[in-house]
Amino acid sequence: MGFISFLLKRILGLVPTFFGITLISFFVMHLAPGEPMSLQADFNPKMTPEMRQRLRAQYGLDKPLYVQYAKWLKGLVHLDLGRSFSPDRRKVWDKISERLPVTILINFLSMLLILAVSIPLGVRAAVRENSLFDQVTTVLVFLAYAAPAFWVALLLMLLFGIEWNLLPVSGLHSLMGYDQMGLFEKVLDWSKHLILPVFVSAIGGLAGFSRYTRSSMLEVLRQDYITTARAKGLPERVVIYRHALRNALLPFITILGLSIPGLIGGSVIFESIFAIPGVGQLMWSAVMARDYPVLMGNLVIVAILTLLGNLLADVGYAAVDPRIRTGLQEQE
Amino acid sequence: MCRGSVSSFFQILFFLAFFIHFSQDCLAEEDIVKEERPVYGDAIVVGSIGDASNLIPMLATDATSHEIAGLIYNGLVKYDKDLNLVGDLAKSWEIKRGGKEIVFHLRKGVRWQDGVPFTSKDVLFGFKTITDPKTPTAYAGDFLEVEKAEAPDPYTFRVIYKEPFAPALSSWGDIVVLPEHLLKGKDITKSDLVRHPVGLGPFKFRLWKTQERIDLDANPDYFDGRPYLDRYIMRIIPDPATMFMELKAGGLDWMGLSPVQYKRQTNTPFFRKNFRKYRYLSFSYTYLGYNLRHPFFKDKRVRQAISYAIDKKEIIRGVLLGLGVVATGPYKPDAWFYNPNVKRYPYDPKRARRLLAEAGWKDIDGDGILDKDGIPFSFTVLTNQGNSLRDKTAQIIQYRLRQVGLEMKIRQLEWTAFINDFIDKRRFEAVILGWTLGQDPDIFDIWHSSKTGSKQLNFIGYENKEVDRLLVLGRRTFDREKRKEIYYRIQEILAEDQPYTFLYVPMALPIIHARFHGIKPAPAGISYNFIRWWVPKNEQKYIIP
Numbered sequence: 001m002g003f004i005s006f007l008l009k010r011i012l013g014l015v016p017t018f019f020g021i022t023l024i025s026f027f028v029m030h031l032a033p034g035e036p037m038s039l040q041a042d043f044n045p046k047m048t049p050e051m052r053q054r055l056r057a058q059y060g061l062d063k064p065l066y067v068q069y070a071k072w073l074k075g076l077v078h079l080d081l082g083r084s085f086s087p088d089r090r091k092v093w094d095k096i097s098e099r100l101p102v103t104i105l106i107n108f109l110s111m112l113l114i115l116a117v118s119i120p121l122g123v124r125a126a127v128r129e130n131s132l133f134d135q136v137t138t139v140l141v142f143l144a145y146a147a148p149a150f151w152v153a154l155l156l157m158l159l160f161g162i163e164w165n166l167l168p169v170s171g172l173h174s175l176m177g178y179d180q181m182g183l184f185e186k187v188l189d190w191s192k193h194l195i196l197p198v199f200v201s202a203i204g205g206l207a208g209f210s211r212y213t214r215s216s217m218l219e220v221l222r223q224d225y226i227t228t229a230r231a232k233g234l235p236e237r238v239v240i241y242r243h244a245l246r247n248a249l250l251p252f253i254t255i256l257g258l259s260i261p262g263l264i265g266g267s268v269i270f271e272s273i274f275a276i277p278g279v280g281q282l283m284w285s286a287v288m289a290r291d292y293p294v295l296m297g298n299l300v301i302v303a304i305l306t307l308l309g310n311l312l313a314d315v316g317y318a319a320v321d322p323r324i325r326t327g328l329q330e331q332e
Numbered sequence: 333m334c335r336g337s338v339s340s341f342f343q344i345l346f347f348l349a350f351f352i353h354f355s356q357d358c359l360a361e362e363d364i365v366k367e368e369r370p371v372y373g374d375a376i377v378v379g380s381i382g383d384a385s386n387l388i389p390m391l392a393t394d395a396t397s398h399e400i401a402g403l404i405y406n407g408l409v410k411y412d413k414d415l416n417l418v419g420d421l422a423k424s425w426e427i428k429r430g431g432k433e434i435v436f437h438l439r440k441g442v443r444w445q446d447g448v449p450f451t452s453k454d455v456l457f458g459f460k461t462i463t464d465p466k467t468p469t470a471y472a473g474d475f476l477e478v479e480k481a482e483a484p485d486p487y488t489f490r491v492i493y494k495e496p497f498a499p500a501l502s503s504w505g506d507i508v509v510l511p512e513h514l515l516k517g518k519d520i521t522k523s524d525l526v527r528h529p530v531g532l533g534p535f536k537f538r539l540w541k542t543q544e545r546i547d548l549d550a551n552p553d554y555f556d557g558r559p560y561l562d563r564y565i566m567r568i569i570p571d572p573a574t575m576f577m578e579l580k581a582g583g584l585d586w587m588g589l590s591p592v593q594y595k596r597q598t599n600t601p602f603f604r605k606n607f608r609k610y611r612y613l614s615f616s617y618t619y620l621g622y623n624l625r626h627p628f629f630k631d632k633r634v635r636q637a638i639s640y641a642i643d644k645k646e647i648i649r650g651v652l653l654g655l656g657v658v659a660t661g662p663y664k665p666d667a668w669f670y671n672p673n674v675k676r677y678p679y680d681p682k683r684a685r686r687l688l689a690e691a692g693w694k695d696i697d698g699d700g701i702l703d704k705d706g707i708p709f710s711f712t713v714l715t716n717q718g719n720s721l722r723d724k725t726a727q728i729i730q731y732r733l734r735q736v737g738l739e740m741k742i743r744q745l746e747w748t749a750f751i752n753d754f755i756d757k758r759r760f761e762a763v764i765l766g767w768t769l770g771q772d773p774d775i776f777d778i779w780h781s782s783k784t785g786s787k788q789l790n791f792i793g794y795e796n797k798e799v800d801r802l803l804v805l806g807r808r809t810f811d812r813e814k815r816k817e818i819y820y821r822i823q824e825i826l827a828e829d830q831p832y833t834f835l836y837v838p839m840a841l842p843i844i845h846a847r848f849h850g851i852k853p854a855p856a857g858i859s860y861n862f863i864r865w866w867v868p869k870n871e872q873k874y875i876i877p
C-alpha cells in the first residue's frame with residue numbers, strides 16, 4: 001500500500017516537470033539565430049520576399065511564440081508531434097521512429113558489452129588492488145576513454161575493412177542481395193556490419209564503469225560482513241561474488257536508470273563515420289536546419305525516458321535494497 | 333604483347349599465372365580495338381555526403397535531391413555538353429514578338445513511367461503548381477514575369493511574358509514538368525511522389541532507405557533510348573574519410589575527391605589501375621567581398637590595392653594544390669560569356685602600397701599598420717565554419733595583407749547565424765564566401781542596386797548605374813552575340829571597381845571506376861551523357877536480375 005502511493009506520488013510529480021522541460025526548451029530553441037527556411041531560402045537568388053513570407057505563414061512562424069507553443073502543445077495532447085519543417089514535410093514521428101530501432105539496437109548492444117567487460121575487470125582490479133593487473137587495466141581503459149572515437153573508428157575500418165578485408169567499412173546492409181537473404185544470412189550480415197560500430201561506441205564507456213565497479217567493490221570489501229564471511233571460512237569466490245559484488249552493484253541501478261534516455265540518443269560522430277541512419281544524425285541536421293518540430297519531438301521522447309529512468313532507478317533501488325524498503329515503511 | 337620466358341618449374345607456374353592474366357587483358361584490349369560497341373548491364377554506386385530531402389524537383393533545394401530527381405524527371409529544354417540550350421521534351425520552339433512569346437512543340441509518344449501519355453497539360457499543370465501561392469517552392473521567382481501560359485493542343489505549349497526575358501527559356505527545365513494525373517487536386521507537400529517519384533526520365537525510382545541509399549532502375553521505355561547501366565545506386569555516407577575508404581574497399585564507384593585525395597592519396601598503383609580521375613572547372617567561385625558602406629572600403633583604390641596585395645596563384649597552390657584557376661570576374665573561364673581581357677590584378681605589393689598611399693593610408697605611428705586620421709587599417713573578415721578551404725584562404729590573405737600594412741582578423745561563424753545576424757544585418761566589414769554559377773550569364777540578383785535590401789543578395793551594397801542598365805538590358809536581349817557584348821562590358825566594370833576581390837574557381841575532381849566506358853569530359857562536366865556510360869560484359873561487377 002505504502003509502495004503504491006509512493007509510486008503514484010512520484011508519477012504525478014513528473015507531469016509538471018515534463019511540461020516545464022518542453023516549455024523551456026521551446027523558447028530556448030527559438031533564441032538561436034535564423035529560421036527553418038534559412039537553409040532553403042538564404043542566398044537563393046530565386047527566393048522572393050513574398051515567397052519567404054508565405055513559407056513563414058505556412059509554418060506558423062508569423063504568429064507570436066506563445067501561440068506557436070500552444071499549438072504545439074495541443075498537438076502533443078492528441079499524441080501528434082506535427083510535421084517536419086524540412087522540405088519533405090514528413091510526420092515527425094515517422095522520421096524519428098524509422099531511425100529508432102537501429103539506434104536502440106546499437107546502444108543496447110554496446111551497453112551490454114560495456115557491462116560484460118567492465119564489471120569483471122573492475123572486480124579483479126579491486127580484489128588485487130595496486131597489482132600489475134590493476135595498473136595495466138587502469139592505463140588501458142583510460143587510453144580507450146581518451147582516444148577520439150572517430151580516430152579509432154577510422155583505424156579499425158582501415159585494418160578490418162581494407163587491409164584484412166574481413167568486415168564491411170560502413171553501412172548497415174550488404175550493397176546487393178540483402179533482400180534475397182535467408183534469416184540466418186541476414187543476421188550474419190547485420191552482425192558483420194555492427195561489430196565495429198558497437199565496439200567503437202563501447203570502448204569509451206569501459207573506463208567509467210570499470211573504475212566505478214572497482215571503487216564500489218573496494219568499499220564493500222572493507223566492510224565487517226566481508227571479514228565475517230571470510231572468518232566463517234567461506235571460499236574466496238563466494239565471498240567476492242555472492243557477498244561483495246551483490247552489494248557493490250547496488251549503485252549500478254541508478255546508473256542504468258539514468259542511461260535509459262541514452263539508449264535513443266544517438267551519437268552524431270560515430271553514426272556519421274559508419275554511415276548509420278540513426279537518431280543522432282537526424283537531430284544534428286534538425287539543429288542545423290532549425291527544424292523545430294523534429295527537435296521538440298525528440299526532446300519529448302528523451303524527456304519521458306529520462307523521467308521514467310529516474311523513476312525506475314528509485315523503484316528498482318527500493319525493490320532490491322531491503323534497507324530502503326523498510327525505511328519507506330517506517331515513514332508510513 | 334603476351335610474352336614470357338621459361339626456365340624452371342617455378343617460373344613456369346609463375347608464367348602460367350601471368351599468361352592467364354595477360355590473355356584476359358589482351359582480350360579486353362581487342363574488345364576495345366573492335367571499339368566501343370556498348371552493351372547493357374551493371375550498376376554504378378555513387379557516394380553522397382547528404383541524403384535527399386524531397387524528390388519533387390520544385391520542392392527541393394538541396395543538391396542531392398536535384399541530382400536524383402534530375403535522373404527521373406525531364407524538362408522541355410536542357411543544356412548540352414557545351415552548355416547550349418537544346419530541346420528535351422520539346423522537339424523545337426519558336427521565340428516570337430521580340431521574346432515576349434515562346435511556343436514549344438513537344439515530342440509525341442512520350443509516356444510517364446506509369447504508362448500515361450505526356451502532354452502539354454502536364455507542363456501547364458506544373459506551371460500552375462509552381463506559381464500557386466500554396467506551393468512551398470523556391471523557384472517561383474522565374475515565373476513571375478509570365479503573363480499567360482496555355483496548352484492549345486496536347487503537343488503545343490505557349491507562354492507569354494510581360495516583357496522579353498532572356499533567362500526565361502532555361503527556366504522550362506525539369507523543375508516545372510509534373511504528372512497532372514497523379515497530382516491534380518492533391519496537396520503536393522503531402523503527395524506520395526515526394527518519396528516515390530514518377531517521371532519521364534532515363535531512370536525509374538526503385539527504393540529509398542532514409543539516410544542509407546537510393547536505388548534507381550533503367551527506364552526501358554525512355555524516349556531518348558534506354559540507359560546502358562541497369563541500375564543507379566546512391567549511398568549516403570556523411571563522412572568524407574569513410575567515403576574514401578569505401579571507394580578503396582570497392583563499395584563505391586564514383587565520388588568527388590578533395591584536392592589532397594586527388595593529388596596524393598589516389599596517386600598509388602591501386603588507384604591508377606582501378607580508377608580514372610577527371611577534372612573540370614566547377615560551377616562556382618570564391619571571393620573576398622567588402623562591405624562598400626564601410627569607410628575603409630568605399631575607396632576603389634583601397635579595394636584595388638588589396639587585390640594587388642593578394643597572391644591568388646599562391647592561394648591556388650596552397651589551398652587547392654593547383655587544382656583551380658584564378659577568377660577574374662563572376663564567371664568561370666570556359667563559359668561562352670567569359671571575358672578574358674579584363675583588368676587583372678597580379679601579385680604586386682609595391683603597387684598595392686602606392687595605391688594605399690594615394691588613398692591617404694600611411695604608417696604614421698610606426699607600428700607596421702597603416703593609419704589615416706588616427707585610425708589604423710584593421711578589419712575582420714567573416715567566413716563560415718567548417719569550410720577548411722576558406723579558412724586556409726583567409727590565413728594566406730591575412731599574411732599577405734600584413735606585409736602591406738593592413739591588419740585582418742579572421743572570424744568563423746556557424747552558417748545560419750552568419751547569414752542572419754551578420755550578412756542580413758550588414759554587420760560585417762569583409763567576408764570570404766563563394767557563389768555557385770548558373771549556365772545563364774544573368775547575375776541581376778547579385779549586382780543590381782535594387783537588390784541591396786535585407787535578405788537580398790547584393791549585400792555588399794554595390795551600386796553602379798551602368799551595370800544596372802546593362803543587367804536589365806542583358807535580361808531583355810535574346811541574341812547571343814549581343815548578350816555576350818553586354819556581359820563582357822559588365823565584367824570590365826566589375827574588374828575595374830573590384831567590389832569583390834575575385835579569388836579562384838576550384839575544380840570538380842570526380843573519380844570513377846575504370847570499368848565504365850564512354851565518359852567524355854566537356855565544359856558541362858561529365859554527367860551530361862551519363863545514360864551512355866557502359867561496362868564491357870566481362871568487367872561487369874553487379875548482375876541485376
